[in-house]
Amino acid sequence: MKMEGGSTPNALLGLLSLRPMSGYDIRQMVAQSIGHFWSESYGQIYPGLKRLAAAGLVEKKTERNKGKPDRNLYSLTAEGRERLHEWLKIPVSDEVARNELLLKLFFGAHVSTSVNRDHVASNMEFHQRALKVYTATAKQLRKEEANDPNLSYWLMTLNYGRHYSVAMLKWCRETLAELDEIESKGKRRR
Amino acid sequence: MKMEGGSTPNALLGLLSLRPMSGYDIRQMVAQSIGHFWSESYGQIYPGLKRLAAAGLVEKKTERNKGKPDRNLYSLTAEGRERLHEWLKIPVSDEVARNELLLKLFFGAHVSTSVNRDHVASNMEFHQRALKVYTATAKQLRKEEANDPNLSYWLMTLNYGRHYSVAMLKWCRETLAELDEIESKGKRRR
DNA sequence: GAGATCATGTAATATGTTACATGATTTT
DNA sequence: AAAATCATGTAACATATTACATGATCTC
Structure with missing residues (x-):
């Protein structure tokens, strides 16, 4: 159940702490809310959510819609919320951003x-x-x-x-x- | 002879435009001169120089030293200098830096x-x-x-x-x- | 004699984007 | 009728760091 140190999975947890969302929602949400200092591509989001679900940090519920395609709604579990809090406490490493x-x-x-x-x-x-x-x-x-x-x-x-x-x-x-x-x-x- | 768009090989060309250097030199140079907005690891530098040499953009000369280990000194070729100039003209893409x-x-x-x-x-x-x-x-x-x-x-x-x-x-x-x-x-x- | 510095390089791993594949609905 | 939006996901590729492997000399 080792979860990597990467900030992407933690960013996903953070976003899901706002409200349950689908991978598609997350992509839009990133652009709107944290777009000026963060980005995530589908290639990171979908596999990321899958791994978080396998680790028990998020829960998936499939929402069936008439007409529109199904949506896989993910929400934080108690464990996921705890993991987010832990990560928020870890000091930020100040590494140089390439310019x-x-x-x-x-x-x-x-x-x-x-x-x-x-x-x-x-x-x-x-x-x-x-x-x-x-x-x-x-x-x-x-x-x-x-x-x-x-x-x-x-x-x-x-x-x-x-x-x-x-x-x-x-x-x-x-x-x-x-x-x-x-x-x-x-x-x-x- | 396709050279990728990545900025790392171009950063190497730029540094070698200052003076011929070894991979080791480059690492030190990065830290001293452009360290506040750039970083390169050995894992990028050594294979990078090799690829640039294979593409004819830099030239390698092995400097033998008594006592000290050999140094592989790389210097820009005319073609490498041209390539650097071309790259310098390409507009910088303004993508969000993750924070x-x-x-x-x-x-x-x-x-x-x-x-x-x-x-x-x-x-x-x-x-x-x-x-x-x-x-x-x-x-x-x-x-x-x-x-x-x-x-x-x-x-x-x-x-x-x-x-x-x-x-x-x-x-x-x-x-x-x-x-x-x-x-x-x-x-x-x- | 221990540790830092000089010096080169590879392998494993991590991280990330883009292109591809699919297909329905809604808007122009 | 075409294009945009909704929606999910994978595969290929690009990029980058860290750990490992080696070994000499120089400094404390």
Whole structure:
């Protein structure tokens, strides 16, 4: 009954703690709720649920529907809930997240400034879009989930995103200015 | 001769563009230079170099040493350099980085506030340490690599880290305050 | 003499995405 | 009639870490 340390099965347990869901539901839920810092593909979700069921951490109930296809609804068992709580207590390992933008920028001297500028500019657009989503989602949550005990925690994760995107926009502006300077220096030298 | 889209082989090409290196060197170099946004393990590096050599993108020269073990020095070929440049031009795909801290915090209502506080506090310490490293590294680079054409780009990646960590420290402080509030509310209710 | 560092590499394992396969219903 | 959505699942492939295996020299 050894359950691996991976966070994916624990993410599944966490999501099922909100309400019983099918694999399909989970995929949608991830995109809507934790999509700004997490992702799961069907190839992880379906086999993952199966393994969790085999370990007795979740329970499967097949819901038959006329017309629509059957849904396999999974819900947390007492043991599953306990396992989730245990995992939540384990300290988060701070490992470096790989950042392809920075990797390309680190070797940026090999290509023209315009190439680097494009990378930074599209990152800037990304964070501008993200900021709008964070603001809208926070507003919506405050209204629709006003009494949910999870609300404060959900807002914390949104606030993380907000701080992050604001900082990144500032960095993008600074970096674009620096790239302009590099370019004008290059021209002067010619 | 199909080369995969993965960024690891391209990271290797980039590092070898700085100077010829052995697999061992590369590991050290990653930790020192791009360690705050990238990581590579030996299990990726050695087989990776082998594949790059087979594809003609790098060249291997064995350096025999008295006493010390032999070193396999790899250097970029013209084709490898070209491949690196091509890759640098490809737009960066903005996919969500998984964040385990946020995942745990999202489900934070299941555990006590002190558990959540611990997670945030250790993240705070992480960024305090990181900030010191960024500052020290920037200072050192400005001195030692003053004439390197890469300098500006290296400083950009460090500046990214600085902005990021500053923002995260702010978020940590806000979040710790919010957790304190949640706790005092919980006590009042009893 | 014990442990760290130099140095290379493979094997086992873990983790993850994408493509494929299927098929009904609902929307345009 | 076509396309999107609902729904489940597997197989192939890609990517990455960790443990193992080896052995010398250098430092305490």
